[in-house]
Amino acid sequence: MKQITISEAQQKVDDWIKTIGVRYFNELTNLGILMEEVGELSRIMVRKYGEQSYKESDTGKELSDEMADVLWVLICLANQTGVNLTEALQKNFEKKTTRDATRHIENEKLKK
DSSP: OOOOOHHHHHHHHHHHHHHTSOSOOOHHHHHHHHHHHHHHHHHHHHHHTSSOOOOGGGTTOOHHHHHHHHHHHHHHHHHHHTOOHHHHHHHHHHHHHHHTTTTTTTOGGGGO
């Protein structure tokens, strides 16, 4: 499978929405859907890596699919609000690198 860039992903989601999906849900609806998808991801994470046991309703749920659902809706929101996720992520790396240049290295809790 060919890897795609974030920019390509934004374009592919936009194309899909406009052809197969008919139109975007409004921004607030998509925000609610994002929260729902994050909840589904959380459910799988706490069962796989946490202390909760699996339920029958968890059968067939894949961690990667739940992460992709979160990413899909996040891309929808970025497209709807005019956010270029490639640029936003680059700026975020710069912000974190400047802000946290020594923060984590000096954190005694991380040295254990």
